[in-house]
Amino acid sequence: MHQEAEAILLTEIFRAQGKEVMPRDTYELENPVVKMPGTEFMEKISAALEYFIRERLNTDPEWKDIKVILSDANVPGEGEHKIMSFIRAQRSMENYDPNTRHCLHGHDADLIMLALASHEVHISILREFDNPNGRIPARFYQFVDIWILREYLELEMKTPGCKQDTERLIDDFIFICFLTGNDFIPQIPSLEINEFAVDLLIEVYKTTFNKMGGYMVNTDKIKDKYGAYLEVSRLEKFFHELSLCEEKILLxxxxxxxxxxxxxxxxxxVKEWAKGEDRGEKKTSFAQQFFYPVETSLERKSDDVVRKNTRELWRTVSDIFCNKDDLFKNGACKQDKVSGVYC
Incomplete structure (x- = not known):
């Protein structure tokens, strides 16, 4: 939704620059329905995966001693949840080796949270991301070692002067990160991950821990289906402290x-002025250009140019969201009075 608002704003600016773009209702950025279970596309993917695995097992000597489990779109459930269910099932076996190491590959950040929630130490996640320079098309990989992340969380989450349980701190960390949204619940509007919302949540948690009276998540009754997993009174105190930052963040x-x-x-x-000087044309103020854009007919522009402008517009929108200023470090959470509200 935020991206759509930015795109509408940039569309007006592009038109002021003489760059015509395609109307928003004439194209789709992506059609996620095509990749849903039960579609022809996913059926072809499943068949191709099964063929590839059988071919490798039969012909590649390096696959000789590998056990492959294919759980495609025909098996209900999200991939990362099915993987973690498999790991939990392994842990319940009598002969399970606690030093077993797991390596997961995937883009979804949920893998990190699920790995933390398993409280399994020896997990590494292989993540793939684009070239940060954006000039040369290339793929980069990074390892997220969960045992190192656990150590950092222990250092970051602990309140000075308090003796705290690392496992319970991790449970609370996972819970407060839900406030930034996930696949199933919406985020709090004032919390954006690319604005370092996680840093803010940790900071509020540390400063509020003693006021809350302890941990928010209670897993003591996890086997009791009527057990209370959340200390609601403590959560209320956390929300109150967090709300004191909201107005400042939005401003x-x-x-x-x-x-x-x-x-x-x-x-x-500046660009429009320079163009006018080069052509020796009569110059108009930018206000006139912005609020009364020069008419540019789609018939005078080729479809390729319009499509190119549209792609440029969405790249610009993406860049804006990738390079947003860090609100946390820019003073969004420092003690400062804004309309009677303190952060």
Whole structure:
């Protein structure tokens, strides 16, 4: 939703620059329905995977001693949840070796949370991401070692002067991260991960731990289906402390957005002025260009140019969201008075 709002704003700026883009209702960014279970696409993927595995097991000597379990779209459940269910099932076996090492590959950050929630130490997650420079098309890989992440969380989450249980701190960390949203629940509007919302949540948790009176998640009655897993009174205190930062965050976000808009408008004005000088044309103010864009007919522009402009627009939107200022470090959570609200 935030991206759509940015795209509408940038569309006006692009038109002010003489760049026509395709109407939003004439194209789709991606059609997720095509990749859903039960579709022809997923049936072909399943058949190709089964063929590939059988071919490798029969012909590749390096696959000779490998056990392969295929759980495709025909088996209900999300991939990462099925993987973690398999690991939990292994742990319940009598002859399970606690030093067994697991390596998971996937993009979804849920894998990290599920690995932490398993309280299994020896898990590594292999993640793939694009070239950060964006110029050369390349793929990069990174390892997330869960045992190292656990150590960092223990250092980051602990409240000075308190003797705390690392496993319960990790349970609380997983829970408070739900506030940034996931596949099943919406996020709190003032919490954006690319604005370092996780840092804010940890900071509020540490400063509120003693006021809350302890941990928020209670797993003592996990085998009792009527057991209470959340200490609601403690959660209320945490929400109260977190709410004191909300107005400041939203105001800071608005300020940064306005600053970015002014920068884009200024750059567009300079470009238009330079173009007018080169052609020796009569110059108009940027306000006139922005609020009364020069008419540009789609018939005078080829479809390729319009499509190119549209791709550029969405790349710009993506860049804006990838390079947002760090609100946490820019003072969104420091003690500061804004309309009677303290953060």
């Amino acid at each position: 800071k976000r608005y300020e940064l957005q306005e600053k970015l808009l002014r920068k884009i408008q200024s750059e567009a004005a």
